[in-house]
Amino acid sequence: MFAYIVRRLLVMVPVLFGVTVVISSIIYVAPGNPARLALGEGASPDAVAALEREMGLDQPPHVRYVEWLTNVLQGDLGTSIQSGRPVAVMIVERLPATLELALIAMALTLIIALPLGVISAVKQYSWTDNVSMLFAILWLSMPSFWLGLVLIYLFAVRWQFFPVSGRDGVLFTLTWWSFIILPAVATGTPRAGLLTRLMRSSMLEILNEDYIRTARGKGIGERAVIYTHAMKNAMIPVITLIGLQVPLIFSGTVIIEEVFAWPGMGRLLVNAVLQRDYPVVQGTILVYSVIVLVSNLLVDIAYTYFDPRIRYD
Amino acid sequence: MSGRTYRLNRRDALRLAGASGALALAGCIGGEDDPEDGDDASDDGEAPDDDNGEVDDEVFVEGIEQPSTLDLHEATRVPESMVLNSMHEPLFVIDPDLEPVPHLAEEYEENDDATEFVITLREGVTFHDGADLDAEAVVASFERLLDISPQVWRAGPIESVEATEEMEVTFSYEEPYPLFPFYMAHSYMGIVSVDAAEEAGDDYGQEVVVGTGPLQFESWDRDEEIVLTRFDEYDWGPEFASNQGPANLEEFHFRVIPEASTLFNELTVGNVHGTNYLSTSDVEDADAHENTQVTRVEDPHPSFLAMNVQESPTDELEVRQAINHAVNKDAVIDAGLNGEGYPIWNVSPPSAEGALDEETARDLGYEYDPERARELLDEAGWTNDGEGETRERDGEALELEFFAFTIDRYNSMGEVIQAMLSEVGIDAQLEVLEAGTLYDRAEGSEHNMLTMSYSGGYLGLVTLEGILLSENTAVDGGSNYSLWENEEFDDFIRTAKHDPDEETRDQALIEAQELALAEAPVVPLAGYTKFYGHKNEVDLGTWFDHPWWPDQHYLHRLDVDIN
Numbered sequence: 001m002f003a004y005i006v007r008r009l010l011v012m013v014p015v016l017f018g019v020t021v022v023i024s025s026i027i028y029v030a031p032g033n034p035a036r037l038a039l040g041e042g043a044s045p046d047a048v049a050a051l052e053r054e055m056g057l058d059q060p061p062h063v064r065y066v067e068w069l070t071n072v073l074q075g076d077l078g079t080s081i082q083s084g085r086p087v088a089v090m091i092v093e094r095l096p097a098t099l100e101l102a103l104i105a106m107a108l109t110l111i112i113a114l115p116l117g118v119i120s121a122v123k124q125y126s127w128t129d130n131v132s133m134l135f136a137i138l139w140l141s142m143p144s145f146w147l148g149l150v151l152i153y154l155f156a157v158r159w160q161f162f163p164v165s166g167r168d169g170v171l172f173t174l175t176w177w178s179f180i181i182l183p184a185v186a187t188g189t190p191r192a193g194l195l196t197r198l199m200r201s202s203m204l205e206i207l208n209e210d211y212i213r214t215a216r217g218k219g220i221g222e223r224a225v226i227y228t229h230a231m232k233n234a235m236i237p238v239i240t241l242i243g244l245q246v247p248l249i250f251s252g253t254v255i256i257e258e259v260f261a262w263p264g265m266g267r268l269l270v271n272a273v274l275q276r277d278y279p280v281v282q283g284t285i286l287v288y289s290v291i292v293l294v295s296n297l298l299v300d301i302a303y304t305y306f307d308p309r310i311r312y313d
Numbered sequence: 314m315s316g317r318t319y320r321l322n323r324r325d326a327l328r329l330a331g332a333s334g335a336l337a338l339a340g341c342i343g344g345e346d347d348p349e350d351g352d353d354a355s356d357d358g359e360a361p362d363d364d365n366g367e368v369d370d371e372v373f374v375e376g377i378e379q380p381s382t383l384d385l386h387e388a389t390r391v392p393e394s395m396v397l398n399s400m401h402e403p404l405f406v407i408d409p410d411l412e413p414v415p416h417l418a419e420e421y422e423e424n425d426d427a428t429e430f431v432i433t434l435r436e437g438v439t440f441h442d443g444a445d446l447d448a449e450a451v452v453a454s455f456e457r458l459l460d461i462s463p464q465v466w467r468a469g470p471i472e473s474v475e476a477t478e479e480m481e482v483t484f485s486y487e488e489p490y491p492l493f494p495f496y497m498a499h500s501y502m503g504i505v506s507v508d509a510a511e512e513a514g515d516d517y518g519q520e521v522v523v524g525t526g527p528l529q530f531e532s533w534d535r536d537e538e539i540v541l542t543r544f545d546e547y548d549w550g551p552e553f554a555s556n557q558g559p560a561n562l563e564e565f566h567f568r569v570i571p572e573a574s575t576l577f578n579e580l581t582v583g584n585v586h587g588t589n590y591l592s593t594s595d596v597e598d599a600d601a602h603e604n605t606q607v608t609r610v611e612d613p614h615p616s617f618l619a620m621n622v623q624e625s626p627t628d629e630l631e632v633r634q635a636i637n638h639a640v641n642k643d644a645v646i647d648a649g650l651n652g653e654g655y656p657i658w659n660v661s662p663p664s665a666e667g668a669l670d671e672e673t674a675r676d677l678g679y680e681y682d683p684e685r686a687r688e689l690l691d692e693a694g695w696t697n698d699g700e701g702e703t704r705e706r707d708g709e710a711l712e713l714e715f716f717a718f719t720i721d722r723y724n725s726m727g728e729v730i731q732a733m734l735s736e737v738g739i740d741a742q743l744e745v746l747e748a749g750t751l752y753d754r755a756e757g758s759e760h761n762m763l764t765m766s767y768s769g770g771y772l773g774l775v776t777l778e779g780i781l782l783s784e785n786t787a788v789d790g791g792s793n794y795s796l797w798e799n800e801e802f803d804d805f806i807r808t809a810k811h812d813p814d815e816e817t818r819d820q821a822l823i824e825a826q827e828l829a830l831a832e833a834p835v836v837p838l839a840g841y842t843k844f845y846g847h848k849n850e851v852d853l854g855t856w857f858d859h860p861w862w863p864d865q866h867y868l869h870r871l872d873v874d875i876n
Contacts, residue, residue: 032749033756036790038381039389039463045790047463082381085519093535149574157578164583165575166568167537261570263536271379276749 001304005297012293019289020069020282027278028061034081034276055081068282077286078279082272087283090268095287097167098264101256102249104180105188109245113192114238117199121207122226132196139193144252148186148259155182165261183260187252191245198241202234209233235306243299247292371563373851373873376576376588379536379569384518385505386462391768394500395589396539396567399870400441401503401524404432404451405494407771408553409859411666413494416551417446417504417525419480427491427813434480440506441529441544448476453507455484464501469493489813495666495772500864527560527871539567541870550871555855561874580846581605586875587847589863593651593722599846608853611655612843612863613665615776616722616766618730618836619794626711627761631693632739633833636762637679638686639737640730646839649726654839659826660780661773662840664860667809667822668773677830678837686737697738704738715741716751716763723764726838730764755794756787765794766841771861774822778806781829795834802828850876 035051052058056067071078077087120132156164162178169175206212207230215225254266265284272280303310378392385401388394404418415421419435438446455474459465469490477483484493496502509523522530527550528541543560550557568585570576573592579585581602591599591607600607620627620636627633642656658678661668669677690696695704695711704711713734717727727743734741741762746754755763769776778785783798785791805825809818829835843863847853854872856862862869 030749031753032747033753033790034749036752036756037749045785047465048790051463083519084382084387084515090535152575152578157582160582164578165570165572259572259575261536261568261572261575263534263569267379267536267571274748275381 001301005301008297008300012290015293016286016289020072020286021065023282023285024061024065024068024278027273027276027281028064030276032276033057034278037275038082064278068279072286077283080272080280081277082275082280087279090280091265091283091287094263094265094268097262098250098253098257098266100171100180101183101187101253101262101264104184105191105249105252106242106246108184108188109192109195109249110242112189113195114199116192117196117238118203118226118231118234120196120200121203124204129200133200136193136196139189140197141193142190144186144190145255145259147189148183148256151182151186152259165259167262183256183262186259187249187256190252191249195238195241195245199234199238202237203230206230206234232306236303239299239302239306243296246295246299250288250291371875372566373562373564373587373870373875374566374568374585376570376579376585376590377539377567378571378590380539382518383522383530383533383539384510385501385503385524386458386464387518388501389463395866396541397522397524398500398503398526398867399528399541399565400522400526400530401500401505402526402867403498403500403502403504405498406551407495407498407859407861407865408551411771411860413498414551416498417451417549421494423491423493425813427489427493428486430484430486430490430493431477432482432484433478434482435549436480438525438549439546440509440525441523442506442509444506444508446504446525447479448482450506450508451482451504452476454504457505457507457510458502462501464499467496467499467502469496489811491813491815491818492772492774492810499770500867526867527558528565531564536569538569541565541567551868553855553859554868555872558871560871561854562870565870580848586851587845587853587873589843589845591844591846593653596651596653596844596846605846605848607844607846608857609653609842609844610857610860610862611662611664612841612861613662613668613771613773613776614766614768614841614843615657615660615662616649616654616726616764616838616841617657617660617780618762618838619765619780620762620834620836621758621760621794621796622832622834623758623796624714624761626695627713629693630833631689632695632711633836634679635686635689635693635737636734636739637833637836638682638689639733639739640836640838641681641733642838643681644729644733645726648729649722650839650841653842653844655842657837657840659830660835660837661769661776661826664840665769665773665776666771667819669823669826674826674830677827679833683733683737690738695738700738701735702738703735703740711739713739713741713761714759715743716755716760717743717745718751718764719745719747726764752787756790758788758796760794763794767792770864773826774806774809777822777825777829778810781834782806797832797834799828799832802832852876 035048035055035057039047039051056064068078079085080087080090116132120129123129152164155161162182167179169179212225212230215229253264254269256262257264257266258270265287268280269284272284377395380393380396382388382393383397385397388397402417404416405413406416408414417435417438418432420433422431423429434446434448434451440446452474459468459471470487472485472487475483503524506523509521510517513521527544527547529544531540531542533539543563545559547558570579573595576585576588576590577595577599580588580599581604596607599605620633622628646652646654646656659669659674663669663671663674690704694706697704715727715731717723724745727745731741731743751763754760767776767780769779779792781793781795781797781802783803785793786796786798787794788796802825805821805828808821809825812818812821852874853869854874856865856869856872859865859868
């Protein structure tokens with residue numbers, strides 16, 4: 001296992017290199033002058049030219065990329081064009097907020113989807129199954145930003161159970177929960193729709209297997225049959241999907257952070273793209289890529305817990 | 314590890330997940346009840362001030378966009394100046410009669426040809442860090458501004474700034490700069506503590522900000538909020554303010570809320586007291602809401618169409634004049650600004666200092682008259698067989714490359730203008746472009762026409778030179794997107810800016826505007842209505858009494874109170 005993890009970590013290096021090449025190519029080719037955007041309307045041509053020189057924008061793209069990559073390998077993600085602050089510091093300031101939101105959204109996704117999928121499968125074609133599937137399809141169909149606006153209207157404006165936006169409070173305290181719950185629901189439930197449906201179909205397939213019939217024939221209790229024998233095996237494809245959901249959850253936070261004024265990396269990225277703040281865009285996407293790759297590795301490791309036949313030795 | 318151990322771990326993991334779920338659910342339920350019963354304080358040890366629209370009476374929360382820097386000498390954007398102008402003050406301020414009056418300056422003298430200004434500083438002014446404001450401090454601030462600020466052009470053709478007495482500063486100019494007090498009244502000309510800036514190094518403008526204004530820097534949580542606190546020593550507010558200092562409220566929290574509907578909800582039922590970042594589509598609802606009201610003012614901030622005079626067919630005067638006649642400004646305002654604007658016939662709106670009055674501008678400008686537009690195009694040889702058909706000349710269709718920003722108001726303006734132009738036989742091919750792309754393509758002269766606005770402030774001269782001066786053409790990185798280069802106009806502007814005689818200056822500015830109207834490099838569309846949405850319990854003092862209150866935020870923070 002250890003050797004496998006080391007191998008996977010090494011494979012990440014060329015993947016991350018590829019990501020930086022692609023992202024850098026896109027942003028250098030994209031039109032827009034960060035010096036012009038930084039100085040705003042009314043700036044003189046001389047001021048724009050001077051800032052371009054200061055930012056190194058007069059250098060060819062490949063020179064700028066190599067310089068950036070060299071600095072990254074030395075642990076320096078560069079300096080923001082717009083604010084003049086170290087990119088690493090800007091990311092570290094916002095990373096906890098994004099991780100909080102993504103992890104709570106993921107937890108909500110699992111808490112909703114797994115029980116619902118199992119119940120739907122066990123009580124196939126019952127009203128519980130029909131209602132669950134209806135909700136699953138609704139969640140799947142709703143864009144997260146729209147769901148976010150609806151949640152704000154209902155729970156913050158109309159009933160005023162939660163604050164409208166922002167982030168406050170110490171981790172896991174009631175104040176903290178009151179701020180994070182709406183953005184987490186808006187991020188997580190669209191993912192839960194897909195997961196619920198997959199959990200249901202996976203469970204249905206397993207419940208029709210011979211060994212399940214055998215287990216029931218041996219007199220094992222229904223609860224044990226479902227949770228010990230069926231659910232564990234049904235989890236394998238679900239775990240795969242959970243792995244695929246991780247990047248979607250993080251990309252979802254980009255929009256949700258805007259809607260809920262949540263001070264995370266998503267907003268940093270959006271602003272950086274609009275302002276052509278190249279070092280911030282490159283640094284942020286690099287961190288997102290690392291998070292996704294590590295998440296995928298963790299999912300692969302999780303297979304071995306749910307199915308001991310899977311070995312990476 | 315053995316298989317048994319695996320099974321135990323999996324079971325434990327599932328139990329843990331279940332327990333977390335229960336905790337999460339408990340948290341959700343608790344979160345619902347909690348703001349109602351005010352239990353937060355016991356939970357976090359924090360005052361229950363942020364959760365449910367109930368806020369401390371001594372804290373004013375304002376919704377803003379995210380600034381990039383709080384170093385006055387590096388700032389360029391409105392979100393930055395909105396926060397900065399409560400912490401820094403210039404030598405002059407504009408009074409309600411729209412005249413520049415000394416502020417950090419006690420008095421001033423200028424020589425006959427307006428090339429030298431001797432400023433006597435106000436006694437007893439201190440920076441937030443306790444240092445006295447004296448001539449050396451002012452000179453150091455201006456030297457730093459001249460060295461690094463993108464706003465340096467406002468300081469004019471400065472030759473030297475010297476501390477000639479302990480409390481006396483002398484500004485010398487290479488050529489006459491008679492509008493010195495006006496330009497010096499701009500918030501970007503505020504005085505920064507250079508000692509503090511040098512001591513803080515790269516942290517200045519991020520973790521440290523020191524000026525002399527009524528509020529002082531406390532903290533900045535990126536993408537969350539900036540907190541400023543009352544500067545208790547402050548007692549040198551302008552006489553025309555209801556409060557000369559210190560500020561009525563203890564703290565000001567500038568919350569960064571990027572999404573328009575979220576900001577609207579925070580203002581109406583949340584914890585934001587006031588904002589001038591409401592979307593135009595939300596203004597009417599905010600005004601009608603039981604918790605809030607909106608105050609408006611016609612601001613001299615024009616939106617217009619810049620027509621590229623160097624590319625065919627907008628290089629033809631008749632075509633530009635026809636486009637001017639074809640555009641119905643009222644319909645554009647309804648579509649783009651939800652009616653929150655006013656029509657303008659001159660690119661410098663009448664409320665700007667030195668601008669043509671409305672009657673003259675309408676007389677010299679172009680009224681909505683599609684029939685006249687058709688006649689002009691016929692005279693220029695652009696003809697069609699029937700209404701609605703694209704005109705042609707020598708087999709060439711009358712087509713325009715028309716760019717609009719993705720921002721809703723520009724996008725909507727673009728769509729209605731496209732339809733108006735098609736009615737007179739012009740095929741405007743509208744491309745809605747994100748800002749960076751639009752600027753880039755415009756600087757490459759790829760456009761015939763684009764939607765634009767310019768916040769030149771209260772001086773008509775600044776707007777005119779920004780939009781139309783030869784040395785500011787977009788291909789050179791400036792903001793003249795018409796790429797209009799007219800020596801006569803440039804001479805008028807130079808005279809209006811530098812001639813020591815006021816009458817000559819005023820006349821030159823009028824002639825510059827008349828020339829621009831005759832040559833029609835732009836289509837003036839609308840002046841923006843600036844609005845400020847605020848909760849009913851907010852008392853805004855005399856801020857609204859100032860005709861240019863949108864630009865006088867320091868007055869706001871000095872005067873404002875919560876009833």
